[in-house]
Amino acid sequence: MHGAAVGADQSIAFAQCGDQFGQGLCRPYHYRSVSADFRQALGNQPGCIARRGLGLAQRASLDYFNGIRTVGGNRAKNCRYLIMQTAPRTDKELSGWTLIRETSRPGDKGERLRLYRRAD
DSSP states (O other): OTTOOOOHHHHHHHHHHGGGGGGTOOGGGOOHHHHHHHHHHHOSOOOOEEEESOOHHHHHHHHHHHOOOOBOGGGGTTOSEEEEEEOTTSOOOBTTEEEEEEEOOTTOOSOEEEEEEEOO
């Protein structure tokens, strides 16, 4: 898995796709381009990345394709970055955060993933 360790809960998403996952043939879980967009924006040492609304498949894909790991709950309160899954028409303004990237899976018109950086 490209050298990334995957937690037990994330391995479920991989099992659903089997060997086809890394080849992009498992369309419901294909977040390769999303992950690449976020990796480019985050750089190599982003530190803590909070999550909001990310499902298991999204979290596993971000980790699998580009080693992007997010945290939730109390562990996320001091993170510099936030990845949020939302609908396209949801307001992009988020108090205390600056939007730095918005992306979606190819052909997906019902979901947006947004990357925010904590405002200074």
